[in-house]
Amino acid sequence: MTDTADVSRREAWLIAARPHTLPVAAAPILVAVGLAVRDGVFAPLPALAAFVGAALIQVGTNFANDYYDAVQGADTEEREGFTRVTAGGLIEPDEVKRAMYLTFAAAILVGTYLVWVGGVPILVVGLVSVASGIAYTGGPYPLGYHGLGDLFVFVFFGVVAVTGAYYVQAASFVVGIPVGIPKGAVTLSSVVASLPIAAIATNVLVVNNVRDKEEDETTGKRTLAVRFGYTFSRVQFVAMLALAYAVPAWFFARTGEPAVFLPYLSLPLAARVTKTIFTRTDGEALNPALTRTGQLLALYALLFGIALAL
Numbered sequence: 001m002t003d004t005a006d007v008s009r010r011e012a013w014l015i016a017a018r019p020h021t022l023p024v025a026a027a028p029i030l031v032a033v034g035l036a037v038r039d040g041v042f043a044p045l046p047a048l049a050a051f052v053g054a055a056l057i058q059v060g061t062n063f064a065n066d067y068y069d070a071v072q073g074a075d076t077e078e079r080e081g082f083t084r085v086t087a088g089g090l091i092e093p094d095e096v097k098r099a100m101y102l103t104f105a106a107a108i109l110v111g112t113y114l115v116w117v118g119g120v121p122i123l124v125v126g127l128v129s130v131a132s133g134i135a136y137t138g139g140p141y142p143l144g145y146h147g148l149g150d151l152f153v154f155v156f157f158g159v160v161a162v163t164g165a166y167y168v169q170a171a172s173f174v175v176g177i178p179v180g181i182p183k184g185a186v187t188l189s190s191v192v193a194s195l196p197i198a199a200i201a202t203n204v205l206v207v208n209n210v211r212d213k214e215e216d217e218t219t220g221k222r223t224l225a226v227r228f229g230y231t232f233s234r235v236q237f238v239a240m241l242a243l244a245y246a247v248p249a250w251f252f253a254r255t256g257e258p259a260v261f262l263p264y265l266s267l268p269l270a271a272r273v274t275k276t277i278f279t280r281t282d283g284e285a286l287n288p289a290l291t292r293t294g295q296l297l298a299l300y301a302l303l304f305g306i307a308l309a310l
Contacts, residue, residue, distance in 0.1 A: 034305030119178030158198020
C-alpha cells in the first residue's frame with residue numbers, strides 16, 4: 001500500500017476512482033464501434049454516451065468497493081494491493097459513499113439519452129448494471145464476497161457492455177423509441193465479439209484475487225481464489241485467454257478475412273502476465289501484473305476493433 005502521510009486530497013480521490021481500471025470501460029466500446037463500422041451502423045454520439053456511462057459505472061463501482069470493503073472489514077493493514085482511501089483514513093466513509101451515489105446518478109443521467117435512443121431494453125440494462133455495481137461489494141449478499149465477482153465482470157463489463165454499445169448504435173437508426181429489441185440491433189456477431197472483452201476483463205479480477213487471497217481468507221471474502229486455490233485461478237486465467245484468442249478464429253471462419261487475427265499481436269503481453277501469475281502471489285509482482293492485464297485488455301480491444309472495422 002502507498003504511504004498515506006503525504007497524499008493530498010486530490011490525489012486521494014484519484015486513488016479512489018482508480019483510473020487504471022478504465023480500460024475495462026473503454027474496451028467494450030472499441031470493439032462495438034469496430035463491429036458497428038463493419039455492419040454500417042456506426043453512430044458516434046450513442047457510442048460516446050455509452051463510453052461515458054460505462055466509465056461512470058466503473059468509477060462508481062470502484063467507490064462502492066472502497067467504501068464497502070472498508071466498513072465490512074475486508075481491507076486490513078496487511079493488504080498488498082493499491083491504497084484504499086476509506087480504510088486508509090484518507091477520505092471519510094460518508095464522503096466516499098456520497099461520491100458513489102453521485103457517480104451512479106451521473107451514469108443514470110447519461111443513460112436517459114441512451115434510453116431515448118435504445119428504449120426500454122437499455123433502461124432495464126442500465127438500472128440492473130447500476131444495482132449490480134453496488135451489489136458487487138454492498139447489500140445483503142455482496143457478489144464479490146461469495147465467488148460471484150468473476151461472473152459479474154464477465155457479464156456486465158463484457159457481454160452486456162459490448163452488445164449494449166453495439167445495440168445503441170444500431171437502434172439509433174430506428175424511428176421512434178424502441179419498446180422491444182429492434183431487428184438487427186443485437187446480433188450473433190456482437191455477442192461473440194463480446195467474449196474476448198468479457199474474458200480479459202475477468203482476468204483483471206483473477207489477478208486481483210490471487211494477490212489478495214491470503215487477506216481475503218482472513219476477512220471472510222470468499223472469492224474463487226479463496227474457495228478453490230491458486231491452481232484453479234491460474235487455470236481460470238489461461239482458460240479466459242484461450243477463449244479470447246479463439247474468437248478471432250471464429251470470425252475468420254465466417255468471413256475469411258485474415259485481418260481478424262490482428263489481436264494476436266497482443267500475445268507477447270498476454271504471455272508476460274501469464275508467467276507472472278503462474279510464479280508469483282505477492283503484491284510486488286501482481287500489482288504491476290494487474291496494470292499490465294488492463295493494458296492487455298485495452299490493446300486487444302483496440303486491435304480487435306480495428307480488425308472488425310477492416
